[in-house]
Amino acid sequence: MPNPATEAHAMTPTLDIQQPQPFDLVGDTILIAGNATAFEGTLTIHVSEGHDEYSSFTQVGSLGLRQFQGSIDIPATNSFQLNRLFLTLADDTGNENGPSVTIPVLFGPRILPGYRGWQPYTVQPGDTLSSIAQSQYGNGNFQPIFEANQHVLASPNLIFPGQVLRIPRDDI
Template structure:
């Protein structure tokens, strides 16, 4: 049996902004999928249109109008076949919410760790202060301990337009 929801974007632990782009292949009941973004406290909902006959590519987005809509940096994007049935197929993808990680979040850039680097030093060079928490939060899926980084490791450095 083929899956009716093949979500290709976002990928687990992607660092996303206020507009979350969603893409993949789906077959939705009457051509619609439900999209819910939640972190256990609050949620934002939307819909995506897909063809109802067979698996088709789709693209959608959901806009989170306020960075304070969520209390946590890790949120969950749920895409579900809108069957009106709680047991319909769904996919849940954990993502990291950039606007909750860094005020004015506008994207991220990769940084390759060099010998002698520390998160505090990287933060100082990138932000002009020693607050490494945005970097740690943006890489929480790969940094078990912020004191343990290694040369060659690629970190996501959140950027802002402030």
């Protein structure tokens, strides 16, 4: 005999975002992927820094477990002043208590003009952020590296051998 409590729980909408992860470094096009259950159409995507907001939608499907992917393009004319954005995803079924997820991400174009992506760099003994910037950019401006790694660096003076840092690039 079916258990109504189990059936009700099985139909409770859920949202599992697999991309982007918190503090991922993103560009002008933010790719989004995950799994959803009990959605009835679309997923609303909002990107905000607290002042401006951009929105988009992606098709999720109907009831049941569905993998989804989508993207939101941030216009080049955006007026974001901060490099930390908040990506909020919510089901668009009209249920204000439906599932939603907010993920902080780092906006590469505000960290490095012309941002095209990043590459990993493993800190070596004797490295400083300035010396890494000199080897990667040809100058000692370590600020893009520090900002791209703000989720793991408390100070530009505290790095250690073996630590893997993200190096923002404008030439990938």
